[in-house]
Amino acid sequence: MNIFALTAENTTRFSLIVNILLFQLKVVGGVFGHSRALLADAINSLLDIVGNTVVWIGIRIAKRPADEGHPYGHGHADTIAALFVSTLLVITGIYIGYSAVHVIIDKDYTVPGKLATAVAAFTIVVKEILYQWTIRAGRKANSPAVIANAYDHRADVYASSGALIGIVVAQIGFPVLDPIAGFWIGFLILKNAVNLLKNNLHFLMGGAPDPAIRLKILETALAHDGVKHVREIKVRSSGPTYIADLKIMVDRDLTVHQGHDIATALKMTLRQVLDKLQDVMIHVEPFDPDREKDQK
Known part of the structure; x- marks a missing residue:
């Protein structure tokens, strides 16, 4: 089996492995690099791991043939998995935004170190590659769950970009911008998540496709x-x-x-x-x- 073959299951499995590694890297970078934005991004990666697992289960169930109990097949398992990922993204966006506001109100600022900068930059590159690979696989398979997973990767690119900007600006003397970047991350993730949620609810309710x-x-x-x-x-x-x-x-x-x-x-x-x-x-x-x- 070629794990790099462009299939829904392969991209989901590979994404799961990458997200586990990125979660660990972000925790280390956030703790030792003193970056709240990067730690918030680590929470996002933790939810990505859960989301990837659900997507993998969903696309496997969706492939099952029709049976007596499901005469039209199990295709909606894919859409349900996509809804789960969308819901996780909504929760992530709200949590990150809330945490950032809490830091701003308490004025509990820290200046991130160079390690946080390197981790954020590395995450952006890796996640953009994953997005391009996963969106192609999702469109090829016409899988709502894999497409939702791809947009989750793109949300991570936004999140890490905001974290990187906040880290760099904080390092040059404006530490308040680190949590502000965290709030912006939360807003972008929430906005994309709501759109994904609406689209997948539409399909789950028997909505017409393209x-x-x-x-x-x-x-x-x-x-x-x-x-x-x-x-x-x-x-x-x-x-x-x-x-x-x-x-x-x-x-x-x-x-x-x-x-x-x-x-x-x-x-x-x-x-x-x-x-x-x-x-x-x-x-x-x-x-x-x-x-x-x-x-x-």
Whole structure:
């Protein structure tokens, strides 16, 4: 097995290993480098470890085939994992912001050392590489959980960048800016987390995916031999896959068997065109030109 292969599970496993190492590094850098911003960032890494574990479990469950208890598969496990990561990010943002405000009010400032600077800079580079790798894997697998994990890495880039700025400015004589940087970190993480939370709640509630998916289904159906008209298309997300319902219209003089053959062939074509289409239910209706004209 190649751990560097661009798959959802590989990127999640590798991210987990990196986050464990970064957490330890940030704790050491924050304690011995006297940086509150870096210690706050370490808490973020600790939650990343929990999030990575949940994502890994979620994508493994989502891959299970449909069964009697879950006739549409287990795809929503992926979305639930994404919701968990989003919630962790919300908690992280609030905690970091609260801690920073507490330090500012108490005026309990410290001047970070050079070790804190080096750790923050190293974290930025590592996390940006992880973001680029994970977002590609998430989009390739169409996995909400892995995509959420990628944005978690990007939030870490923001967090460590804010920490680095605060550390450097504190070192040149403005220690109050270290907790101010911590507050800014919390705000950025919270803002991104709320957007992620909204998107994944949308999908968990059966929300429609990218409109381009519906358009592709429509174009494929209209181009299919025997389809006269497409009356209705409904598409919903099921984790990394889609489930669609179509109402197509065929020549009213065709037999039921002929109409069924058209629907079966169209279903096969759609699943070839859209590899993430888990299932599609096609309802066949007779096409009446005069009736359709009146309805328009």
